[in-house]
Amino acid sequence: MAGHFYADGDIVDIYRWFATEAAGSSPTWQAVCSWVADTPDVAARLDRLPGMKRQPQLFLAALRHLGAPLVPGPALADWVDRHWEQTQRTILGHSTQTNEVGRCAVHLPLLAGLGAQAGPLALVEVGSSAGLCLLPDAYAYRYRFTDRPDLVVGEGRPEIGCRIAGATPAEAAYALPDIAWRCGIDTAPLDPTDPEVGAWLRALVWPGQPEREERLARALDTVARLPRVPVVTGDALEALPRVVAEARRHADTVVVMHTATLSYVPRERRARFGDLVRGLGARWISCEGERVVPEVRDQLSPGPDGGPARFVLALDGRPLARVGQHGGWIDWL
Known part of the structure; x- marks a missing residue:
């Protein structure tokens, strides 16, 4: 899946861009994406995901699906650390198929x-x-x-x-x-x-x-x-x-x-x-x-x-x- 921003872009740039996409539609996702871009440990985990699995929509949906706290800060960082294996399995096992x-x-x-x-x-x-x-x-x-x-x-x-x-x-x-x-x-x-x-x-x-x-x-x-x-x-x-x-x-x-x-x-x-x-x-x-x-x-x-x-x-x-x-x-x- 080379040749796609999600697959080969800088993970911090990807999350900063998605924060602007969410602006005006979802302040929660805007805040979480900005926080990811500013939190090296979380960004590094997401950067290691393969190819198109690096897209923010999958990580964000996994947070909702697994009941993570959606307020940026230490509690969310701790949740991601404790639940990373489950989060990663969810991301790898699903696609962004919003079907709105x-x-x-x-x-x-x-x-x-x-x-x-x-x-x-x-x-x-x-x-x-x-x-x-x-x-x-x-x-x-x-x-x-x-x-x-x-x-x-x-x-x-x-x-x-x-x-x-x-x-x-x-x-x-x-x-x-x-x-x-x-x-x-x-x-x-x-x-x-x-x-x-x-x-x-x-x-x-x-x-x-x-x-x-x-x-x-x-x-x-x-x-x-x-x-x-x-x-x-x-x-x-x-x-x-x-x-x-x-x-x-x-x-x-x-x-x-x-x-x-x-x-x-x-x-x-x-x-x-x-x-x-x-x-x-x-x-x-x-x-x-x-x-x-x-x-x-x-x-x-x-x-x-x-x-x-x-x-x-x-x-x-x-x-x-x-x-x-x-x-x-x-x-x-």
């Missing part, structure tokens, strides 16, 4: 827009985790606009809220999409009905965000009542051609989407992904950090400095919006 269902609110307008143009869709999600975002039509959405009343889509289902700014582009619509077939691809798929999986997904939610925990619980309950969505275990670049070929048996329009997935892929492979999707004749919805997808990054004008971390929502490599990394807002470009 709130992100469906930013996917939905593009899926609905594509469906309005082309009819039923076949949906393929790369990095599907427990599959919660493969079921955007299982939830309701409350879109809050600055210039008109709220719009609720799909009433009677578990509701996801999303704030809208900017003019909605022609490619987007606010409606439930017609999905004829769906499938995930993941290197380590999760079973949403497994209590241990639910516990790990809850640990991945950042402290101080109870609405995300409640939304996750509702989504897990909803998915448990529905037929299981097929998930292919494997590398996306290798599995995507055969999955898209199968998808074409069910709908003329195949949509490949991913959120916070390519950020974990080595740099040299990211540029190949868009070319692969286009070569397969599929539509491509990406939702990644501003610098993750090279062709999207190169089309962006400078965004606002500071504030909560944001992703860029793009269709077929063209950026359409900046969005909240957990799906809470869309700012159309």
Whole structure:
């Protein structure tokens, strides 16, 4: 996994950077990451983890999962020292598969827009985790606009809220999409009905965000009542051609989407992904950090400095919006 900041970056720089990512979203994780960067003994332990296991999200989730005190200082340092073997096992045995269902609110307008143009869709999600975002039509959405009343889509289902700014582009619509077939691809798929999986997904939610925990619980309950969505275990670049070929048996329009997935892929492979999707004749919805997808990054004008971390929502490599990394807002470009 060479060629990735998490794998080969300086561990202090990694944790200082993640502290800025958490700023405004989770003061707890901001404080813990800053503390790690300033605590050589803890930083040294984390530096010895292999490759992508050095990413802060795994250590932070392990702290929550194992019940560590989350206040930086001597008590946390002592806890890490006494529980390091268990913490390390947890990190090595898990992945950062947040599966934040709130992100469906930013996917939905593009899926609905594509469906309005082309009819039923076949949906393929790369990095599907427990599959919660493969079921955007299982939830309701409350879109809050600055210039008109709220719009609720799909009433009677578990509701996801999303704030809208900017003019909605022609490619987007606010409606439930017609999905004829769906499938995930993941290197380590999760079973949403497994209590241990639910516990790990809850640990991945950042402290101080109870609405995300409640939304996750509702989504897990909803998915448990529905037929299981097929998930292919494997590398996306290798599995995507055969999955898209199968998808074409069910709908003329195949949509490949991913959120916070390519950020974990080595740099040299990211540029190949868009070319692969286009070569397969599929539509491509990406939702990644501003610098993750090279062709999207190169089309962006400078965004606002500071504030909560944001992703860029793009269709077929063209950026359409900046969005909240957990799906809470869309700012159309």
